[in-house]
Amino acid sequence: MCGIVGFIGEPIKGKIITGALKKLEYRGYDSWGVAFLSGKKITFFKAVGEINGIPKKIQEIKSGLAIGHTRWATHGKINEVNAHPHVSAGNKLTLVHNGIIENFSELKKELCSHNFCSETDSEVVLHLIEENLSKGMDLLHSVSKSVSVLKGSFSLLVFSSDEPDKLIAVKNESPLLLGISDKGIFAASDQIPLSSFTDKFVFLEDKDIALISKNKFQCFDFDLNKVERKILKVKSDVTSSGKLKYSHFMLKEIMEQPFVLRNALEQEKKIFNEIFLMMKNSSVFFIANGTSFNASLFGKEFFSRISGIFPQVIDASEFPYQVDFLPKNSLIFALSQSGETADVLDSVKKAKKKGFKIVSMVNVFNSSLARASDKVIYLNCGEEIGVASTKAFTSQIALLYLLASSCAGKFDSALTELKKVFLKMQQSIELNKNSIKFLSEKFKSVKDVYFIGRSLNYPLALEAALKLKEISYIHAEAFPAGSLKHGPLALISDGVPVIVVAPKDSVFSDTINNAIEAKSRGAFIVGIGDEENPVFDFFIKIPKVKELLFPLILIPPLQLLAFHTAVFLERNPDKPRNLAKVCTVK
């Protein structure tokens, strides 16, 4: 889960590379580094932590060949030695890597004559290439021979001072694309850092090697057979770039949800009908991770209640252990904001080997998951930079509701209903933004927070708990409200906050009874819904909507609760510890 960037072309200033790298920080921010070809030698700089305090010399350096890396540590401690780029002993060869080399230990043993400086798997690739160069191969052949023995996921950028007119890119499982600009050719983990330089992209496929010079590129497979890769024009998403007036991307992305919902609803009815025809005689399995998994739980509820299709939901990291036992008429429905989550991509690959059809719902255009699918629905919710997913979640729920309704022949009416929710979502945010801030200040000193809900409110509780734990680091857990008495109630003692998701729906009174159970054992009860109740010690009021649309109104205040609690605890909600926005390793 790292971010890599590269460039070859007219000499540009170092700050262009570090600026592009900064936009990839949401992929990992444990350490960073850049390497430039200046004259006949390689100049490089590495540091632990976020991309800040860049030395003037690095910002001002002018170079026509450069690579950069921002790290989410997989192998090796977080320190400068393990930071990329890795550079050969003679400062002649350098490389950055995103992914995991699964057979690095065996390979390292075969390179016992080499001196390794770091604990990383990535450095093994540098020495492999160096070994092949020493046998008289040129850089392209050395890279081809080296990557052919690698197992695992790797996107690589490599250059050598001995062949200053070449940048080599390699893609396998981890994402990598080229950006064709008038300055030269960029390479990056995704479009975000390049969209200010170009709208022309080349999406590399697994087992691609790209030989790039300053104004052209050629793609090969790992055996150096030529392959064709098209240049695609992709409109950049300028609306969502930058934090605008907000302190953090996460806050901006929470607040823009009502507006984003309208874009998300710009969908082609034809695709929805085609997907219905694929689903109606299939055994449907949703697969996803994290927030997308929680969104899939709503998909199950919507389809079961509206369309008579009864999908199952499987965590994508567990799917590979179940794929062999699924029925022959299975259809896999993958949800992923990034479209690059390794667990999802690996599951889809295994599902395709079984001959199953793939439908996906993704946000990032032409992402690996989109390209691997038979049909794709795009969220159209703009770039989501905050590691904690917010606007993508509400867009996923809205589009799952629309798709389930479409399968019941109610596309138009559902679209009308969803377009009206825009105002209610806005009210839900505006009504509560101050009281939520007040409540979150109380939360900064709590150790545990529990969320409970019944029926549709249980997956909502799961998502609210995930938001709070992943950015505030407070232990937060969700339970079906009715399950408290089967064990979790033992966790409740005086003052422990229990957040009760209780809109006035068909399960309201049962949920209130569970809240009373918790309160009678000392819990501090926070209710969120459209109707107050004496059991609530604190009440978050939301506007009323139809039962199936309550999740869209309930989640924004709970996202804000997580955000403000994290800020009061002086965390960085955009870049929580140990996490990254895109999980490109299993």
Ligand code: AGP
């Ligand atoms: C959500 O807030 C988390 N950042 C994480 O669980 C995320 O939802 C998960 O990694 C899946 O990401 P995806 O939607 O890009 O596949």
